[in-house]
Amino acid sequence: MYRPKHFEQNDPAALAALMRAHPLAAVVSVSPDGPTANHTPLEFSAAAGKPGLLRGHLARANPLWQQAAGQSVLAIFGGENAYVSPSFYPSKARLAADRLGVLQGLAQGDAAAQATAALMQRDE
Numbered sequence: 001m002y003r004p005k006h007f008e009q010n011d012p013a014a015l016a017a018l019m020r021a022h023p024l025a026a027v028v029s030v031s032p033d034g035p036t037a038n039h040t041p042l043e044f045s046a047a048a049g050k051p052g053l054l055r056g057h058l059a060r061a062n063p064l065w066q067q068a069a070g071q072s073v074l075a076i077f078g079g080e081n082a083y084v085s086p087s088f089y090p091s092k093a094r095l096a097a098d099r100l101g102v103l104q105g106l107a108q109g110d111a112a113a114q115a116t117a118a119l120m121q122r123d124e
Helices: 012-021 110-123
Strands: 024-031 034-045 053-056 072-084 091-102
Touching (some): 012 034, 012 091, 024 053, 034 110, 053 110
Antiparallel strands (some): 024 072, 072 091
């Protein structure tokens, strides 16, 4: 999405709040067949002095976890969006956040179970 400088949001707390409030992200990757987007809920976890960590769950049948393992992916979180009449202000109000990172899979085991449990706890 085009973002003029005066509309950019660079506050980590505000971006984290948006990702937590709207956890369904489009995870975009590029495979030999071209770009693909998978919509999956992600959990954002802040880390001191770092950009944070996104955790999610992909079904074994979803080829993303194999095709994009170790590759750069883009997670796009859509937030609120609304039409604003040009008679008031010539624009639309939209919120979105994106994060670029490397996809890493977790084998079945304690780490995978903990990640899945965290998602379940948030959503149930």
